[in-house]
Amino acid sequence: MAGLDDVFGDIFSNVDAVMLFGPSGSYYERFATIDDIDVIVVGTENDLGADVFVELPLEFDEVGERISFGVEGGLEQGVIEGGDELVCATSVFDDEIDTVSRVRASADDRTGIYDLFAKSRAEPEVIKAVVELAIELGKKGQKGKPVGALFIVGDAGKVMNKSRPLSYNPFEKSHVHVGDPIVNVMLKEFSRLDGAFVISDAGKLVSAYRYLEPSAEGVDIPKGLGARHMAGGAITRDTNAIAVVLSESDGLVRAFKAGELILEVDPEAY
Ligand SMILES: Nc1ncnc2c1ncn2[C@@H]1O[C@H](COP(=O)(O)OP(=O)(O)OP(=O)(O)O)[C@@H](O)[C@H]1O
Numbered sequence: 001m002a003g004l005d006d007v008f009g010d011i012f013s014n015v016d017a018v019m020l021f022g023p024s025g026s027y028y029e030r031f032a033t034i035d036d037i038d039v040i041v042v043g044t045e046n047d048l049g050a051d052v053f054v055e056l057p058l059e060f061d062e063v064g065e066r067i068s069f070g071v072e073g074g075l076e077q078g079v080i081e082g083g084d085e086l087v088c089a090t091s092v093f094d095d096e097i098d099t100v101s102r103v104r105a106s107a108d109d110r111t112g113i114y115d116l117f118a119k120s121r122a123e124p125e126v127i128k129a130v131v132e133l134a135i136e137l138g139k140k141g142q143k144g145k146p147v148g149a150l151f152i153v154g155d156a157g158k159v160m161n162k163s164r165p166l167s168y169n170p171f172e173k174s175h176v177h178v179g180d181p182i183v184n185v186m187l188k189e190f191s192r193l194d195g196a197f198v199i200s201d202a203g204k205l206v207s208a209y210r211y212l213e214p215s216a217e218g219v220d221i222p223k224g225l226g227a228r229h230m231a232g233g234a235i236t237r238d239t240n241a242i243a244v245v246l247s248e249s250d251g252l253v254r255a256f257k258a259g260e261l262i263l264e265v266d267p268e269a270y
Pocket residue numbers: 147148149150193194195196210211212213224225226227228229230231246247248249250
């Protein structure tokens with residue numbers, strides 16, 4: 001009699017590698033006894049001390065994004081190759097792994113998510129902190145009202161040259177960095193005001209209230225969005241910065257690199 005294995009078994013046939021997203025220690029150990037299979041652990045931290053590990057900068061809530069990131073990271077690190085057949089195991093409903101999907105690694109249709117964090121001028125930790133801050137701002141808003149915000153991260157000298165002050169820069173003589181708890185409070189407070197925050201590669205707050213004047217134009221932004229997203233996107237074509245934008249109108253956090261929209265997350269989903 002045919003069983004489920006006969007039907008679903010195809011998912012596991014001729015697999016080059018297994019990617020385990022945030023497995024528990026005991027789950028991971030069970031793979032040690034399976035022959036001829038590469039096991040790659042993907043997660044925000046390598047707390048299992050896995051030999052082959054791909055770091056996730058965020059707990060991507062959307063499973064497609066999470067898997068895309070893992071696969072891109074694997075390709076980038078050379079632990080998998082284009083054309084490899086992968087089984088990706090992750091959790092969707094619970095902390096435990098409950099879902100398996102079969103993916104073919106393709107070097108061609110990459111989303112750029114991995115590059116955004118791992119291969120930008122700014123340090124990955126800084127980009128991560130800024131994205132998290134934007135998500136947090138998006139969740140809470142300011143006193144219950146939706147807020148918008150624009151963060152330009154990395155290549156700050158060039159960004160400063162392509163922008164001008166809208167007001168007194170509160171960070172003029174300070175040495176504060178994103179991720180410091182006090183800075184997060186300040187940034188949230190200042191986010192009510194116009195313009196962009198400029199942040200250095202290492203996370204130093206260079207300026208607030210910058211009006212961006214990129215020379216690049218014609219970046220594609222989603223319908224319904226305006227000057228903030230256009231300016232943020234365009235400056236990343238002009239410079240090696242990335243832009244993290246929280247939209248006041250639709251509440252989403254987006255990231256741009258080299259003029260392209262790379263990441264779109266709904267703060268409410270976090
Ligand atoms: N070139 C720029 N540099 C910095 N900030 C800008 C620039 N253009 C607009 N902004 C800021 O973006 C705010 C919103 O502008 P606008 O509504 O056109 O943008 P948007 O892309 O639709 O963003 P949102 O979704 O938040 O409304 C402005 O009030 C201003 O503070």
